[in-house]
Amino acid sequence: MFAYLVRRLFLMLVTLFGISVVIFxxxxxxxGNIVDILFxxxxxxxxxxxxxxxKELGIDQPLVLQYWHWISGFVRGDFGYSYVSEKPALQExxxxxxxxxxxxxxxxxxxxxxxxxxxxxxAVKQGSRLDYALRVVSLSGLSLPSFWLGLLILTASVAxxxxxxxxxxxxxxxxxxxxxxxxxxAAVGFRSAALTMRITRSSMLEVLRQDYIRTARAKGASDxxxxxxxxxxxxxxxxxxxxxxxxxxxxxGLVVTxxxxxxxGVARFLVEAIRWRDYPIVQNLVMLIAxxxxxxxxxxxxxxxxxxxxxRYTD
Amino acid sequence: MRSVxxxxxxxxxxxxxxxxxxxxxxxxxxxxxxMYHRDSPGNASIHEGATYxxxxxxxxxxxxxxxxKQDEAQNRMDNIIPELAESWAWAGDNKTLTFRLRQGxxxxxxxxxxxxDVKCTFDMLMGKSQQKFRQNPRKSWYDQVNDVxxxxxxxxxFNLKRPQPSxxxxxxxxxxxxxxxxxxxxxxxxHPVGTGPFKFVEFKANESIKLTRNTDYWRKGRPYLDGIEFxxxxxxxxxxxxxxxxxxxxxxxxxxxxxxxxxxxSQAPNAVCVVEPNNVATNIIVNxxxxxxxxxxxxxxxxxxxxxxxxxxxxxxGQGDVGGTMLPPPNGLxxxxxxxxxxxxxxGPDINANREEAKKLMQKAGYGPDKHMAVxxxxxxxxxxxxxxxxxxxxxxxxxxxxxxxxVETANWFPKxxxxxxxxxxxxxxxxxDDPDQSFYENYSCGSERNYTNYCNRExxxxxxxxxxxxxxxxxxxxxxxxxxxxxxxxxxPIIFHARTGSCWQPYVKxxxxxxxxxxxxxxxxxxxxxx
Numbered sequence: 001m002f003a004y005l006v007r008r009l010f011l012m013l014v015t016l017f018g019i020s021v022v023i024f025x026x027x028x029x030x031x032g033n034i035v036d037i038l039f040x041x042x043x044x045x046x047x048x049x050x051x052x053x054x055k056e057l058g059i060d061q062p063l064v065l066q067y068w069h070w071i072s073g074f075v076r077g078d079f080g081y082s083y084v085s086e087k088p089a090l091q092e093x094x095x096x097x098x099x100x101x102x103x104x105x106x107x108x109x110x111x112x113x114x115x116x117x118x119x120x121x122x123a124v125k126q127g128s129r130l131d132y133a134l135r136v137v138s139l140s141g142l143s144l145p146s147f148w149l150g151l152l153i154l155t156a157s158v159a160x161x162x163x164x165x166x167x168x169x170x171x172x173x174x175x176x177x178x179x180x181x182x183x184x185x186a187a188v189g190f191r192s193a194a195l196t197m198r199i200t201r202s203s204m205l206e207v208l209r210q211d212y213i214r215t216a217r218a219k220g221a222s223d224x225x226x227x228x229x230x231x232x233x234x235x236x237x238x239x240x241x242x243x244x245x246x247x248x249x250x251x252x253g254l255v256v257t258x259x260x261x262x263x264x265g266v267a268r269f270l271v272e273a274i275r276w277r278d279y280p281i282v283q284n285l286v287m288l289i290a291x292x293x294x295x296x297x298x299x300x301x302x303x304x305x306x307x308x309x310x311x312r313y314t315d
Numbered sequence: 316m317r318s319v320x321x322x323x324x325x326x327x328x329x330x331x332x333x334x335x336x337x338x339x340x341x342x343x344x345x346x347x348x349x350m351y352h353r354d355s356p357g358n359a360s361i362h363e364g365a366t367y368x369x370x371x372x373x374x375x376x377x378x379x380x381x382x383x384k385q386d387e388a389q390n391r392m393d394n395i396i397p398e399l400a401e402s403w404a405w406a407g408d409n410k411t412l413t414f415r416l417r418q419g420x421x422x423x424x425x426x427x428x429x430x431x432d433v434k435c436t437f438d439m440l441m442g443k444s445q446q447k448f449r450q451n452p453r454k455s456w457y458d459q460v461n462d463v464x465x466x467x468x469x470x471x472x473f474n475l476k477r478p479q480p481s482x483x484x485x486x487x488x489x490x491x492x493x494x495x496x497x498x499x500x501x502x503x504x505x506h507p508v509g510t511g512p513f514k515f516v517e518f519k520a521n522e523s524i525k526l527t528r529n530t531d532y533w534r535k536g537r538p539y540l541d542g543i544e545f546x547x548x549x550x551x552x553x554x555x556x557x558x559x560x561x562x563x564x565x566x567x568x569x570x571x572x573x574x575x576x577x578x579x580x581s582q583a584p585n586a587v588c589v590v591e592p593n594n595v596a597t598n599i600i601v602n603x604x605x606x607x608x609x610x611x612x613x614x615x616x617x618x619x620x621x622x623x624x625x626x627x628x629x630x631x632x633g634q635g636d637v638g639g640t641m642l643p644p645p646n647g648l649x650x651x652x653x654x655x656x657x658x659x660x661x662x663g664p665d666i667n668a669n670r671e672e673a674k675k676l677m678q679k680a681g682y683g684p685d686k687h688m689a690v691x692x693x694x695x696x697x698x699x700x701x702x703x704x705x706x707x708x709x710x711x712x713x714x715x716x717x718x719x720x721x722x723v724e725t726a727n728w729f730p731k732x733x734x735x736x737x738x739x740x741x742x743x744x745x746x747x748x749d750d751p752d753q754s755f756y757e758n759y760s761c762g763s764e765r766n767y768t769n770y771c772n773r774e775x776x777x778x779x780x781x782x783x784x785x786x787x788x789x790x791x792x793x794x795x796x797x798x799x800x801x802x803x804x805x806x807x808x809p810i811i812f813h814a815r816t817g818s819c820w821q822p823y824v825k826x827x828x829x830x831x832x833x834x835x836x837x838x839x840x841x842x843x844x845x846x847x
């Protein structure tokens with residue numbers, strides 16, 4: 001197990017190095033840089049001013065040197081300065097991460113707490129009206145784009161209650177705090193909940209047909225014990241895998257949700273930074289996300305061992 | 316006796332009612348104005364930007380030497396009033412403009428304002444000082460200024476190379492605040508310090524901008540508001556919904572499109588909305604240095620194919636203006652009258668006749684029903700650019716030109732234009748000041764950095780200088796019309812239309828004036844108040 005851990009950690013570092021190279025050079029392949037955009041916004045082009053600004057920002061240096069400056073800074077925790085706001089990149093990124101983390105956490109919680117029980121119910125009641133109704137709901141969750149759902153929620157709340165669950169950085173009441181995150185989290189988590197439900201249902205159906213389930217029933221175990229203790233425990237592995245992947249995919253859904261609900265999170269910020277070619281923000285942020293995703297995958301791998309005793313990580 | 320008492324009671328009641336009515340219209344101090352902002356400005360330094368995304372939130376932080384009256388919609392020479400200057404005077408030869416400055420004014424950090432600050436600001440704008448702006452998009456505005464000199468702490472003179480009456484108009488723009496000498500350009504980008512009615516509190520990119528009341532403002536009793544908070548909401552649908560739900564007191568100025576205005580009025584019928592021209596002209600940039608548009612006949616054919624009213628009715632439900640370079644009357648001060656405009660090829664009311672003429676020109680150049688010309692119409696990937704480009708492509712089809720839309724990301728737009736890697740481009744040109752000097756020199760002058768097409772006509776350039784020096788408004792206007800007509804006939808940068816857009820606010824917001832011939836100059840907000 002220890003040797004496996006060491007090997008996985010080494011692989012993690014190699015993967016992160018590869019990701020850093022890809023992030024850095026992909027950004028440079030995209031045409032245009034911050035200087036082009038600043039001059040586009042100012043509506044004029046002055047080659048001398050442009051050259052001065054490129055020098056000031058260090059983007060006139062050879063690419064290898066720029067990469068070295070960035071990656072060595074990242075390892076030391078020195079993220080440099082945002083080209084746009086001219087503030088330290090870390091100072092710009094950190095407060096936004098907590099906002100998005102709360103939103104993503106709530107969305108995942110919504111996804112798991114709605115998707116898993118409904119998936120189990122749907123599987124247990126296979127072929128019933130309830131099963132059909134839940135499958136329709138899950139299918140609609142997969143079909144509705146989160147931006148559309150978000151706009152629908154906003155429009156409905158304005159039309160029906162003349163209220164707008166728009167982001168409030170300093171909520172005064174519990175209800176305000178709840179609406180600040182819960183409504184957008186539900187909007188973005190709906191798709192994920194639908195996917196979780198479908199995976200749980202199909203995995204449960206497979207497990208429920210196994211011999212040991214029949215044996216458990218024959219021994220007189222209650223329905224709840226059979227479904228949740230014996231069946232779900234074995235059916236949960238693919239669900240955990242999907243939730244792990246969804247956590248990584250969530251960032252895509254959060255971009256639009258943060259835009260629609262005007263939440264100043266890191267996802268929307270990243271898109272804006274890409275639009276401005278704000279390299280210090282984009283590189284460091286994507287690298288941070290990569291670290292989180294690679295670590296999450298590592299943790300999911302470890303969780304397999306916890307949940308499934310048949311899996312043994314040995315040399 | 317009873318009737319006497321009744322009369323007295325009625326008189327007392329009417330006096331009371333009148334006094335209550337007076338009180339109701341008296342401006343009330345206090346309150347934070349909440350407004351959404353359409354996008355996150357790159358920085359907070361007005362001098363380093365060229366978008367009113369900067370002027371709207373940061374103009375209240377500053378003062379100019381002079382400013383257009385903030386409660387009049389039309390910017391004119393005769394409604395320019397002193398601000399940091401107390402008075403001004405032109406010297407006899409009209410080559411020296413001297414300002415007597417207000418005393419006792421302090422910067423938001425407590426330091427005194429003096430003539431040295433004015434000199435510093437304009438030296439930097441003219442590129443003459445040690446400290447430099449990172450970007451200086453309006454340097455050419457001061458091409459005719461030799462130098463700025465001070466006489467003591469409270470007098471400053473602009474010494475010109477030749478008379479330029481419009482300098483005063485340029486100085487009155489929202490783009491011309493006075494900066495403090497003691498704050499570096501870098502600091503002004505992140506934490507601006509001004510003398511204006513509101514102090515800068517914070518700017519969180521993509522999130523919010525906050526201003527608070529300047530309690531030491533030199534104009535006693537102003538501003539009325541305790542502060543202004545801008546929430547940055549790039550998504551237009553979300554922003555409008557939030558305004559309808561009462562989360563905001565005002566929309567971002569001139570940001571409500573005509574179709575959205577209908578939504579606002581239906582969902583928030585009490586909202587006050589106005590529609591005004593914003594002096595932003597949608598135009599075509601033509602690469603006349605390469606085939607096929609190096610051929611004047613083809614350029615003229617293209618100009619003749621335009622159905623400007625169709626653009627306006629499709630995009631603005633009829634609320635737009637047809638004009639030349641200068642914004643047409645009655646809102647514009649210098650635009651050609653309709654009768655003169657209609658004599659220019661392509662502006663005549665008979666679109667079919669224009670297009671028949673265009674077809675003949677195309678046939679002369681070797682094109683026809685069996686041989687179409689293929690062109691790419693490049694434009695930025697933003698709806699206000701993209702939508703008219705699509706209509707343009709459709710209209711060009713009528714004269715044997717098959718257009719293909721080439722959408723370009725903002726980052727690549729100017730480099731592409733600069734290296735002449737385009738045939739036709741759909742472009743928007745905003746005019747900060749409704750004055751020919753700003754428009755002509757910036758967009759059509761040989762060598763100007765904003766003359767994207769590199770159009771250069773020395774004869775017309777001479778006429779620019781002649782009109783610029785003319786002090787008689789009527790004479791100058793005639794010259795301007797003549798130049799504008801020549802520019803359109805030359806197909807230098809055909810103007811398609813001048814847009815109109817809406818602004819809305821809640822009924823309790825008072826003292827709002829939306830400028831009708833510029834969208835860059837009306838955001839000091841010191842007279843705004845809320846009847847809440």
